[in-house]
Amino acid sequence: MTDSIQASFASALTNTGSSGSSLLKVTDLTVQFASKSRGKEAFTAVDHISMQAAMGEIVGLVGESGSGKSTVARCICGLNAEYTGEIVFDGKTLGRKREREQWREIQMVFQDPFASLDPRLTVRKMLREVIRYHKVVMVTQIDEYCNYLMKLVRLPLEYLDALPGEMSGGQRQRVAICRALAVRPWLLIADEATAALDVSVQAEIIALLMRLRSELDLSILFISHDLNVVKAICDRTYVIYHGKFVEEGATKDIFASPKSDYTKTLLNAVPKLSSAYIERLERRIE
Secondary structure, eight states: OHHHHHHHHHHHHSSSSSSTSEEEEEEEEEEEESSSTTTTTEEEEEEEEEEEEEOOEEEEEEEOTTSSHHHHHHHHSSSSOOOOOEEETTEOOOOOOOOHHHHEEEEEEOOOHHHHHHHTHHHHHHHHHHHHHHHHHHHHHHHHHHHHHHHTTOOGGGGGGGGGHHHHHHHHHHHHHHHHHTTTSSEEEEEETTTTTTTTHHHHHHHHHHHHHHHHHHHHEEEEHHHHHHHHSSEEEEEEETTEEEEEHHHHHHHSOOOOOHHHHHHHHHHOOHHHHHHHHHHHHO
């Protein structure tokens, strides 16, 4: 790949908005699921929440399993259209039915990379498929663009012709991130994206996400139950409990002086890691 082509790909992937400017604004989001039992009221999974994310910001969303984290994510990225409230992205209200460009701008990386990748397709075929559909680059540039994307996520080029089953969990998650980046999103939603990985591999993926945020001015909604990770990488954090936000603010402030009893309970339940481990984790992230 020539330096000029690589530079053009890098320029195209980098978001051009001003860091700190508003990118995502969610207002009064509510999601209810009908009860299967006759006579019972609908179940409220998300209850009138509001949140926002700025350009180039990593926003944490934490809470225990079943608290509504993934439901919020699925509404934002368009996988769940059954909600009330308003989702505004880059100054435009997102409708229940998304346009192709709106699908491209918000991408999601899931917890299980094996389940989210087609086991029958090589990495090259997966990337070509989304690149062609979204018309990201000219047809003659697709192979060079695939090479660039693999280098961006630190994967050897030979893995372009590998199947998901031939890779480790960490490598598959890098492929999932690579596929999400291929369409040049503004917002990446990482839904428990490190939960299924070994601790050492988690640190590598976290370091990758932080580097991508820096290089591409990428905004990230980081959903996790691992408060150690949230504390290490998120600028601001929302704490959700039974579908409602019980606390929000700068991550450092929430960890230093939590106000909600639920947040205090979560923090008290965090395993106390050795100082040596914390130092190794921080070195990997840096």
